Amino acid sequence: MTSLELQRLLDAVRDGTVDSADAAGRIAGAMRAAPFEDLGFARVDTHREVRQGFPEVILGLGKTPAQIAAIAARIIAHRRPLLVTRAQPEAFAAVREVAPAATYHAEARAITLACGEVERGSGTIVVACAGTSDLPVAEEAAITAEIMGNTIDRLYDVGVAGIHRILSEQSRIQRARVIIVVAGMEGALPSVVAGLVSVPVIAVPTSIGYGASFGGIAALLGMLNSCANGVAVVNIDNGFGAAAIASLINHQ
Amino acid sequence: MTSLELQRLLDAVRDGTVDSADAAGRIAGAMRAAPFEDLGFARVDTHREVRQGFPEVILGLGKTPAQIAAIAARIIAHRRPLLVTRAQPEAFAAVREVAPAATYHAEARAITLACGEVERGSGTIVVACAGTSDLPVAEEAAITAEIMGNTIDRLYDVGVAGIHRILSEQSRIQRARVIIVVAGMEGALPSVVAGLVSVPVIAVPTSIGYGASFGGIAALLGMLNSCANGVAVVNIDNGFGAAAIASLINHQ
Amino acid sequence: MTSLELQRLLDAVRDGTVDSADAAGRIAGAMRAAPFEDLGFARVDTHREVRQGFPEVILGLGKTPAQIAAIAARIIAHRRPLLVTRAQPEAFAAVREVAPAATYHAEARAITLACGEVERGSGTIVVACAGTSDLPVAEEAAITAEIMGNTIDRLYDVGVAGIHRILSEQSRIQRARVIIVVAGMEGALPSVVAGLVSVPVIAVPTSIGYGASFGGIAALLGMLNSCANGVAVVNIDNGFGAAAIASLINHQ
Amino acid sequence: MTSLELQRLLDAVRDGTVDSADAAGRIAGAMRAAPFEDLGFARVDTHREVRQGFPEVILGLGKTPAQIAAIAARIIAHRRPLLVTRAQPEAFAAVREVAPAATYHAEARAITLACGEVERGSGTIVVACAGTSDLPVAEEAAITAEIMGNTIDRLYDVGVAGIHRILSEQSRIQRARVIIVVAGMEGALPSVVAGLVSVPVIAVPTSIGYGASFGGIAALLGMLNSCANGVAVVNIDNGFGAAAIASLINHQ
Amino acid sequence: MTSLELQRLLDAVRDGTVDSADAAGRIAGAMRAAPFEDLGFARVDTHREVRQGFPEVILGLGKTPAQIAAIAARIIAHRRPLLVTRAQPEAFAAVREVAPAATYHAEARAITLACGEVERGSGTIVVACAGTSDLPVAEEAAITAEIMGNTIDRLYDVGVAGIHRILSEQSRIQRARVIIVVAGMEGALPSVVAGLVSVPVIAVPTSIGYGASFGGIAALLGMLNSCANGVAVVNIDNGFGAAAIASLINHQ
Amino acid sequence: MTSLELQRLLDAVRDGTVDSADAAGRIAGAMRAAPFEDLGFARVDTHREVRQGFPEVILGLGKTPAQIAAIAARIIAHRRPLLVTRAQPEAFAAVREVAPAATYHAEARAITLACGEVERGSGTIVVACAGTSDLPVAEEAAITAEIMGNTIDRLYDVGVAGIHRILSEQSRIQRARVIIVVAGMEGALPSVVAGLVSVPVIAVPTSIGYGASFGGIAALLGMLNSCANGVAVVNIDNGFGAAAIASLINHQ
């Protein structure tokens, strides 16, 4: 039982469309369910949506296709939306066995399957990225935020070396409720964007670059040291993590 | 003219308590004002509140007391709330010359002077810290968020080595609209907190520790790699930055 | 002659079932044997069990299958239990030529062959890991500790982001005599576990993660900076090393 | 009520020297006591001894003398042994106000005050160090282990560059139940010691050295990469942490 | 004999105002002079101006006041302009003994004494800095470039978080022949500036910042990874080095 | 319309060969063109040549062959010279579909297609490299500088371990207007070269080396710390970047 389902059930009780004894039984049943299922190699966190607003998401990295498919099968069995990040095509093949309707987003390296109703966020999340090479991370953020119930506005290839590119889109970024800014190399874009708006900016460094970019360290440090207010940072290439916190903000 | 003042002026026009021609004149006057004042060594960003929701804040680090006092004088002249972070007692002495009513928060190393009306945030910001040694950073966050118009709930010394300390305060953290979690050493507290709530967690690593804490790097990396959803990170010891983004979230 | 064999021989002398002159001859023979055998590219440490409680273990990393098989052959010739860690399937193929009864543990990447009697540890070693991706390292620790004569209790996927998963297993971890905690990403699990028990915790950081996990550095630093008492750390991904010291503790 | 006191109380019940109803009352009283006391800036973990075998220890680093003294006063009020590590002379002056009988160990930078009975460990803990400059850390380990109820054998200035120094003390290190090895510079001593014994070795890197010792990183890395079995590592300069885990091992 | 003096002498020969035999003698005399003077602890490079366009400059860091003064005395004896960088007030006191007319620039921490004629650069060098705290480095660059014969335009506190500050000065930066951009924290200013102009940008990272700025590493990496064309970087805080190469460019 | 074309048009107006009304129409047309074209995944910066002196260059790294070809097609459509750096053979195959006349420089990993007239630089750019393994980076610099309108003099394998190799080429390096010095390993060559000339030296560290070269960090640090004046540094392996700034200098 998700928090949205719980709220609707209570609304129904209040409105008299559901009997309170019936409702009490359904709530008690959900509470009796174990908060996780132990698969031996994994404990599927079946209460996560209640605690955190979205069901458990599968990080594909370091898991075998068989492990991913087994966890996915349990999530689907609970009728929750499915999201697998960092998924290789082999993982998708395995997941499709247990979830034929699932979709593979190649650029984002993500598998999704919408299931049940998800509460909609109240505003728009802008996903901006500095260069074409940052697209896989930006798309991971966009796909994640979409399945979590948010409206997305994509704004790609607006790096600071051609400052007119971002300045010409000021109206779009000023309409956002939260902005995810994805950038590699020197990672300067979040500072410029945050200086133009009064909404939170979630900065995602990417491992794009070479030499002294050190796999994203340069961008990460740049963002952590941003001289602009209103910027917080997630791990290198962590488009998912940026979307997760942006979605929480957008659902308040 | 702050955004709050602007909104109130327009409300007054709508309500007929202010003449529209008069209002037009006042808005035009604010727009004619230069967006920054050049002091030679500094350009005071007088339009920042319009763009970013709070006036320019002075980072005391690396500025002389005389420079700090000169910038403070300009902010006060514009009748904006004053906040100086990383302020040494010498800086406070200089600021008091130009702002006798200013307050020095010794633990937070901050100077404040409330001025004009600030829009109130809609919920509570919890500021939690792992250990007693993290207090200066936690207090910088709390003082900053307070002057920006937020209600604060402080929750100190709740590190993960005695997990019952944070678990026994679950009801307080679940009432928050945003949570700032301050921790040094291994920086594990944000992961545990974020796993218990469905609101954004802003994690602040501190330089508390020794040896392989490397001045806060261990805590920073721990937080960036958090396995929990809904965590974003600011710079080491950056209590101010955490409060700035938390306040933006709390004002939506 | 292992220390267990030596002790049994002396017990037999005391009990009169073995003649003291006969025993003296057998002990002298063992002492005359060279303490290592020189294979040119390797010196097999045949006295290690006497000094350290378990025969030499072969680290497969950086050795050719032929070198591994040659060292394994000497260990088997001395009738000692065989353990090869970080073994590729090619190494197993080569070892099987000289030790047809050997077993390959694919997840743990280890080859084992029990041989002779090994002294049993007095308690249980819990092997806990934070996520499914940590299994290879956790299994290396478990397999190693088992062949060294210990009883193992596996507790997998109990990371701190869902703190109820570890809290619900408190009784199992409190029954342990030593606990091995395996975790990647932010490496926070050992701090939480050590805060719940009064037995030594051996923490193993893993290279699981991406971006600012830096191949396990984040987890390593987190564990070294643990705010909990009773934690010591081994090298990144060193499941074997954790089991070796845990076994020594469990044999006291 | 410590675990030792609890065990004695139950023994007395079994032996008939204490009435069972009386005992039940005393146990219930201890359970009713809050598991921590909130001083605002600190939460004193009054149940830690039950969970972890030794009362809360105060890390002096980053706390003011007044904060240290206030926490010390609460520990003494509960009649528990007091240990403050990383204590400056000013902290000792403040503690002496609330605990006149406390002792300051200058080399170890520690404050102690024995109080109540502590369970004795079953064997000897050897504390070895490589050079004279490592003494402060070695002494912190020795003082900590002593107040935790262990017998200590100190073995100082036995670094590997004069290998005969450690070899000539083989009989002493082979009599130990646990060995703490403290070393800076290249940190090679734990590998040599662990190769000579079959007991756990807790390695403590120190920040002693210059240039490429990088404040103890060289020693830390050396110890983490030890080619010997049975070595686990604590943070740089963390004599306290080494003693804490060594004491747990020695109390099994 | 500087290159300017040499060129003027040859012009005079061409114009007949100096006898060619006389000129030959003077040139031969200069060539006979040793290319350096050995003071024991230092070799003053008296031919550097011929090879590199400006006489030897004294880096004050790591030299005693007496050493600085002794080297300064030799430079003055050769009638060359004097520049001491990273000079403490004590060094200035010592230099004033041998060069009473020397000037101390406190903000730039530099000592100068103009002497002889210096060839003028053909355009203007803009020195821009991101924040007030970057002034010492920016002033070192400006003072250095001035004594090397360049016209300077200072543009201070134009960091990217308030992008309108630099955009409003576009006409000044587009008039420059070379631009020195000084910035700490995330070091993003050079990328934005270089995207607006078609002249070389010399980027100087500063050690301004805290936490993950790591003494200027964040800014250094940001600048090395600049996505804009036409940026090259000098060492952290190396205002002098930026001015030296900028002056060479401006003298072509 | 490039700056060269603009200048020629204005010259023609001055000389009367083009009617001023006609010219005004052509300039207005160019200004009406959007400053970039949005391809969705990329915004081609069509005004870059006006702002920065050379059209947008495609960094092949991290882009798919299809993306590279699509951007290349737009640049060619604007009749601008094409340069793709870090181009794999697959990228060249895709580009050849849209630009059959393009050339692939295998050693430099670059694709070029000259198009339209490019303003010539006024002097020679020397490209020197320390060892044979540095050739790919040196060639990237040389090819880039050539297509940007510069005359190149290549000076390869002149590392400092055989100092006579560079000393014997002094006359060539002294004839240069700018010098690009490419070196891996210890990166000492720029210091030696800069000490011999009075022109700017652009230093390019390469990732050539092993062990403690750390992928070019050793060379990068060596160059940033150069004790010679007149050296500025670009990113590791960034031959393109060195050529871009060298070309700006050579065009003044």
Place this chain on the structure above:
Amino acid sequence: MTSLELQRLLDAVRDGTVDSADAAGRIAGAMRAAPFEDLGFARVDTHREVRQGFPEVILGLGKTPAQIAAIAARIIAHRRPLLVTRAQPEAFAAVREVAPAATYHAEARAITLACGEVERGSGTIVVACAGTSDLPVAEEAAITAEIMGNTIDRLYDVGVAGIHRILSEQSRIQRARVIIVVAGMEGALPSVVAGLVSVPVIAVPTSIGYGASFGGIAALLGMLNSCANGVAVVNIDNGFGAAAIASLINHQ
């Protein structure tokens, strides 16, 4: 003409077996030869033996087989001994085309071809290594030192975790004139060896290890911080470099 050939020629003149005019002609001819040959991509340093005691050696890393073969052909044409390090089998195939008699040492990854007479070193060089996995580096050192005219004594798998292995070989290491010690992981062997002898020890860290060995950094730092006297260090995996300096020492 090598230094040995030169010395022999002068001896022959002294002894009257060669005419002085004839000798003068041969010496002059050698001096007339250019000190290097320019192949375009490489300058073969034909005078290196005169300056440095051994002809130019080819580092195979980063060079194509064709480049290696071309340089090898020139060295052979000058009748000098050939040594190619870091040579892949493909490089050997190419070299064999120009030097059919060349040998490939697979473990050492080196190609050699003895040619002409090389002066013999006066003592023995011991090459010791800590583990079997260090053999490739140890063999590179041994093969290099052999072709440079030295007698080698190999002592493999004598790491410090079984200290009796090195102690039992004391007589061999004490007979050496120089000792090369090769070790990965914690790199402690050089300290122990240097403490036992009074000859120079050249320490070679290897990249053997995993996790916190960081590709040899742990061993490198351990060796740089050696507490023993008489140790100097070369680059990670640089068996060649160790042999080169050891050979210079052994030829004095």
Place this chain on the structure above:
Amino acid sequence: MTSLELQRLLDAVRDGTVDSADAAGRIAGAMRAAPFEDLGFARVDTHREVRQGFPEVILGLGKTPAQIAAIAARIIAHRRPLLVTRAQPEAFAAVREVAPAATYHAEARAITLACGEVERGSGTIVVACAGTSDLPVAEEAAITAEIMGNTIDRLYDVGVAGIHRILSEQSRIQRARVIIVVAGMEGALPSVVAGLVSVPVIAVPTSIGYGASFGGIAALLGMLNSCANGVAVVNIDNGFGAAAIASLINHQ
């Protein structure tokens, strides 16, 4: 008994000036002496000269003046030459109490007292340094090598930015038997020197520099990656260590 004394005694026996029985008694006496004296906090290695060619040297860093003086007193009691490195003036004051004839070398921060006869090295050791700021390290090397019985030739301020300074001293460096090269910043001098000679070069990086010199890391990495043959490296600022190995080489 030093090795020199031992050799002289045996020569005297051979020559008949000392009776063989008398000699046997003196040798037996020396062998009976313990190989070290235990002062509790230090074990003075009284046999080090026999094993390593020079008595134990006191590293002053991290020892109290009292500890230094106590160890010094024991060395003097054995009539061995005294050397204390990294000695503060306070340490000298304490040593002078037990050794009134000791000398303090302020620039080198060393205390010496010659005592007994030391075997002379066979050649000259050149100590070269790149800049004036490197003098303290260079002097530590020179003072150390002198008391160990070597003839020193100092060559200071010969850095590579003015390459003629070192080239003009070629004859001096070519006369050396070993060369110690001390350099900070980019650390390029050893490569240039080693390319000019055929004797071993011991490179000493110094912590001189700022910014990206990272306390000597830049110089250290430069030296480890030297492209010249015959270079080995000691720790940053380790003038003593360089002299120790150089002296061993010079005594062969």
